[in-house]
Protein backbone atom coordinates (compact mmCIF):
# COMPACT_ATOMS: atom_id res chain seq x y z
CA UNK A 1 0.00 0.00 0.00
CA UNK A 2 1.18 3.52 -0.70
CA UNK A 3 1.07 6.07 2.11
CA UNK A 4 1.41 9.29 0.17
CA UNK A 5 -0.84 12.27 0.76
CA UNK A 6 -4.26 11.86 -0.76
CA UNK A 7 -4.39 15.56 -1.50
CA UNK A 8 -3.79 17.72 -4.57
CA UNK A 9 -3.07 21.45 -4.28
CA UNK A 10 -4.01 23.50 -7.34
CA UNK A 11 -3.11 27.16 -7.85
CA UNK A 12 -5.24 29.24 -10.21
CA UNK A 13 -3.01 31.86 -11.80
CA UNK A 14 -3.38 34.51 -14.46
CA UNK A 15 -3.69 38.21 -15.19
CA UNK A 16 -6.52 40.17 -13.61
CA UNK A 17 -10.00 39.77 -15.07
CA UNK A 18 -9.26 36.65 -17.13
CA UNK A 19 -11.92 34.70 -15.21
CA UNK A 20 -9.96 32.89 -12.49
CA UNK A 21 -12.81 33.17 -9.96
CA UNK A 22 -15.49 32.48 -12.56
CA UNK A 23 -13.73 29.24 -13.56
CA UNK A 24 -13.09 28.12 -9.98
CA UNK A 25 -16.66 28.77 -8.85
CA UNK A 26 -18.07 27.23 -12.03
CA UNK A 27 -16.16 24.02 -11.31
CA UNK A 28 -17.13 23.87 -7.64
CA UNK A 29 -20.80 24.91 -7.92
CA UNK A 30 -21.62 24.38 -11.64
CA UNK A 31 -22.88 27.98 -11.67
CA UNK A 32 -21.56 31.01 -13.52
CA UNK A 33 -21.50 34.10 -11.35
CA UNK A 34 -20.70 37.26 -13.26
CA UNK A 35 -18.91 39.39 -10.66
CA UNK A 36 -16.67 38.52 -7.73
CA UNK A 37 -14.87 40.42 -5.05
CA UNK A 38 -11.20 40.05 -5.92
CA UNK A 39 -9.33 41.71 -3.07
CA UNK A 40 -8.08 38.44 -1.52
CA UNK A 41 -6.93 34.96 -2.40
CA UNK A 42 -9.52 32.27 -1.65
CA UNK A 43 -8.67 28.73 -0.61
CA UNK A 44 -11.35 26.15 -1.36
CA UNK A 45 -11.21 22.63 0.08
CA UNK A 46 -13.19 20.00 -1.71
CA UNK A 47 -13.47 16.26 -2.19
CA UNK A 48 -13.81 15.00 -5.78
CA UNK A 49 -14.32 11.74 -7.62
CA UNK A 50 -12.55 11.95 -10.95
CA UNK A 51 -11.01 8.49 -11.09
CA UNK A 52 -12.51 5.27 -12.41
CA UNK A 53 -12.14 3.60 -9.01
CA UNK A 54 -14.38 6.31 -7.48
CA UNK A 55 -12.05 6.91 -4.56
CA UNK A 56 -12.55 10.52 -3.49
CA UNK A 57 -9.48 12.75 -3.60
CA UNK A 58 -9.06 15.82 -1.41
CA UNK A 59 -8.24 18.92 -3.39
CA UNK A 60 -7.33 22.44 -2.35
CA UNK A 61 -7.86 25.15 -4.93
CA UNK A 62 -6.22 28.53 -4.37
CA UNK A 63 -7.97 31.21 -6.41
CA UNK A 64 -5.40 33.98 -6.43
CA UNK A 65 -6.19 37.65 -6.81
CA UNK A 66 -3.83 39.26 -9.28
CA UNK A 67 -2.72 42.21 -7.16
CA UNK A 68 0.78 42.46 -8.55
CA UNK A 69 2.28 39.93 -6.11
CA UNK A 70 5.11 37.71 -7.33
CA UNK A 71 3.31 34.39 -6.72
CA UNK A 72 6.57 32.80 -5.52
CA UNK A 73 5.04 31.37 -2.33
CA UNK A 74 1.97 30.17 -4.18
CA UNK A 75 4.10 28.40 -6.78
CA UNK A 76 6.14 26.66 -4.08
CA UNK A 77 2.93 25.60 -2.29
CA UNK A 78 1.08 24.05 -5.24
CA UNK A 79 1.47 20.65 -6.96
CA UNK A 80 -0.42 21.69 -10.06
CA UNK A 81 -1.33 24.88 -11.89
CA UNK A 82 -4.20 26.17 -13.95
CA UNK A 83 -2.67 29.08 -15.84
CA UNK A 84 -5.49 31.12 -17.33
CA UNK A 85 -5.58 33.78 -20.01
CA UNK A 86 -8.45 35.36 -21.91
CA UNK A 87 -8.62 34.69 -25.66
CA UNK A 88 -9.61 38.35 -26.13
CA UNK A 89 -6.67 39.77 -24.16
CA UNK A 90 -3.19 39.33 -25.66
CA UNK A 91 -1.46 40.76 -22.61
CA UNK A 92 -3.02 38.05 -20.50
CA UNK A 93 -1.64 35.44 -22.93
CA UNK A 94 1.88 36.87 -22.61
CA UNK A 95 1.46 36.89 -18.85
CA UNK A 96 0.39 33.22 -18.91
CA UNK A 97 3.57 32.39 -20.83
CA UNK A 98 5.69 34.30 -18.28
CA UNK A 99 3.96 32.45 -15.45
CA UNK A 100 4.68 29.06 -17.05
CA UNK A 101 8.32 30.07 -17.36
CA UNK A 102 8.44 31.13 -13.74
CA UNK A 103 6.76 27.92 -12.57
CA UNK A 104 9.22 25.77 -14.53
CA UNK A 105 12.16 27.62 -12.94
CA UNK A 106 10.85 27.68 -9.38
CA UNK A 107 9.59 24.09 -9.26
CA UNK A 108 12.76 22.45 -10.53
CA UNK A 109 13.76 19.78 -9.66
CA UNK A 110 10.41 18.77 -8.19
CA UNK A 111 7.64 17.53 -10.42
CA UNK A 112 4.54 19.58 -11.17
CA UNK A 113 1.68 19.55 -13.65
CA UNK A 114 0.17 22.50 -15.47
CA UNK A 115 -2.66 23.24 -17.84
CA UNK A 116 -2.83 26.44 -19.86
CA UNK A 117 -6.47 27.47 -20.20
CA UNK A 118 -7.80 30.04 -22.67
CA UNK A 119 -11.04 31.41 -21.21
CA UNK A 120 -13.94 33.44 -22.73
CA UNK A 121 -14.13 31.51 -26.00
CA UNK A 122 -17.76 32.60 -26.26
CA UNK A 123 -16.23 35.93 -27.43
CA UNK A 124 -14.89 34.40 -30.67
CA UNK A 125 -15.66 37.59 -32.65
CA UNK A 126 -13.14 39.51 -30.49
CA UNK A 127 -10.45 36.81 -30.37
CA UNK A 128 -6.85 38.09 -30.34
CA UNK A 129 -5.04 34.88 -29.35
CA UNK A 130 -5.09 32.02 -31.85
CA UNK A 131 -5.38 28.38 -30.87
CA UNK A 132 -2.18 27.48 -32.72
CA UNK A 133 0.04 29.96 -30.88
CA UNK A 134 -1.35 28.83 -27.55
CA UNK A 135 -0.68 25.21 -28.53
CA UNK A 136 2.90 26.13 -29.35
CA UNK A 137 3.46 27.73 -25.93
CA UNK A 138 1.92 24.73 -24.17
CA UNK A 139 4.26 22.41 -26.09
CA UNK A 140 7.25 24.54 -25.09
CA UNK A 141 6.33 24.17 -21.44
CA UNK A 142 5.15 20.56 -21.69
CA UNK A 143 1.74 21.35 -20.30
CA UNK A 144 -1.80 20.59 -21.38
CA UNK A 145 -3.86 23.19 -23.23
CA UNK A 146 -7.62 23.77 -23.53
CA UNK A 147 -10.01 26.60 -24.35
CA UNK A 148 -13.26 27.08 -22.44
CA UNK A 149 -16.01 29.54 -21.67
CA UNK A 150 -16.79 29.73 -17.97
CA UNK A 151 -19.86 31.73 -18.96
CA UNK A 152 -21.30 29.16 -21.34
CA UNK A 153 -20.12 25.70 -20.40
CA UNK A 154 -19.70 23.79 -17.18
CA UNK A 155 -18.49 20.65 -18.99
CA UNK A 156 -15.45 22.38 -20.53
CA UNK A 157 -14.39 23.72 -17.14
CA UNK A 158 -14.92 20.31 -15.53
CA UNK A 159 -12.86 18.66 -18.29
CA UNK A 160 -9.99 21.11 -17.67
CA UNK A 161 -9.89 20.43 -13.93
CA UNK A 162 -10.22 16.69 -14.32
CA UNK A 163 -7.50 16.47 -17.00
CA UNK A 164 -5.16 18.33 -14.69
CA UNK A 165 -6.17 16.25 -11.67
CA UNK A 166 -5.74 12.95 -13.52
CA UNK A 167 -2.26 13.85 -14.71
CA UNK A 168 -1.28 15.03 -11.23
CA UNK A 169 -2.64 11.87 -9.67
CA UNK A 170 -0.82 9.55 -12.02
CA UNK A 171 2.46 11.39 -11.48
CA UNK A 172 1.98 11.14 -7.70
CA UNK A 173 1.29 7.42 -7.96
CA UNK A 174 4.29 6.85 -10.21
CA UNK A 175 6.64 8.75 -7.92
CA UNK A 176 5.48 6.71 -4.95
CA UNK A 177 6.00 3.30 -6.52
CA UNK A 178 8.96 1.38 -5.13
CA UNK A 179 11.93 2.03 -7.44
CA UNK A 180 12.13 -1.54 -8.74
CA UNK A 181 8.48 -1.36 -9.88
CA UNK A 182 8.86 1.82 -11.91
CA UNK A 183 9.00 1.30 -15.65
CA UNK A 184 12.69 1.73 -16.19
CA UNK A 185 14.83 1.24 -19.29
CA UNK A 186 15.10 -2.49 -18.68
CA UNK A 187 11.39 -3.06 -18.44
CA UNK A 188 10.72 -0.87 -21.48
CA UNK A 189 13.28 -2.88 -23.38
CA UNK A 190 11.69 -6.11 -22.17
CA UNK A 191 8.20 -4.92 -23.09
CA UNK A 192 9.38 -3.99 -26.58
CA UNK A 193 11.11 -7.33 -26.81
CA UNK A 194 7.81 -9.04 -26.10
CA UNK A 195 6.00 -6.94 -28.68
CA UNK A 196 8.59 -7.52 -31.37
CA UNK A 197 9.13 -11.17 -30.48
CA UNK A 198 12.75 -10.76 -29.41
CA UNK A 199 12.28 -13.41 -26.76
CA UNK A 200 10.48 -16.00 -28.80
CA UNK A 201 12.59 -18.88 -30.14
CA UNK A 202 11.29 -18.59 -33.69
CA UNK A 203 12.26 -14.96 -33.95
CA UNK A 204 15.68 -14.99 -32.37
CA UNK A 205 17.37 -13.84 -35.58
CA UNK A 206 15.10 -10.85 -35.97
CA UNK A 207 17.08 -7.63 -35.46
CA UNK A 208 16.37 -6.42 -31.95
CA UNK A 209 15.57 -2.92 -30.94
CA UNK A 210 17.97 -1.70 -28.29
CA UNK A 211 17.30 1.35 -26.17
Ligand SMILES: Nc1nc2c(ncn2[C@@H]2O[C@H](COP(=O)(O)OP(=O)(O)OP(=O)(O)O)[C@@H](O)[C@H]2O)c(=O)[nH]1
Pocket residue numbers: 014015016017018019020021022023033034035036037038064065066119120121122123148149150151152
Ligand atom coordinates in the same frame (compact mmCIF):
# COMPACT_ATOMS: atom_id res chain seq x y z
N1 LIG B 1 -17.76 36.64 -21.80
C1 LIG B 1 -17.22 36.03 -20.76
N2 LIG B 1 -16.94 36.72 -19.63
C2 LIG B 1 -16.39 36.06 -18.60
C3 LIG B 1 -16.08 34.68 -18.67
N3 LIG B 1 -15.49 34.33 -17.50
C4 LIG B 1 -15.45 35.43 -16.75
N4 LIG B 1 -16.00 36.48 -17.39
C5 LIG B 1 -16.12 37.87 -16.91
O1 LIG B 1 -14.81 38.39 -16.78
C6 LIG B 1 -14.75 39.27 -15.65
C7 LIG B 1 -13.64 38.83 -14.70
O2 LIG B 1 -13.99 37.59 -14.13
P1 LIG B 1 -13.32 37.12 -12.76
O3 LIG B 1 -13.70 35.70 -12.56
O4 LIG B 1 -13.61 38.10 -11.67
O5 LIG B 1 -11.79 37.24 -13.18
P2 LIG B 1 -10.51 37.12 -12.22
O6 LIG B 1 -9.40 36.64 -13.08
O7 LIG B 1 -10.83 36.29 -11.02
O8 LIG B 1 -10.31 38.63 -11.82
P3 LIG B 1 -9.28 39.23 -10.70
O9 LIG B 1 -9.58 38.53 -9.41
O10 LIG B 1 -9.63 40.69 -10.71
O11 LIG B 1 -7.91 38.98 -11.18
C8 LIG B 1 -16.15 39.26 -15.01
O12 LIG B 1 -16.87 40.38 -15.50
C9 LIG B 1 -16.76 37.97 -15.53
O13 LIG B 1 -18.16 38.03 -15.62
C10 LIG B 1 -16.39 33.96 -19.88
O14 LIG B 1 -16.16 32.76 -20.06
N5 LIG B 1 -16.94 34.69 -20.88
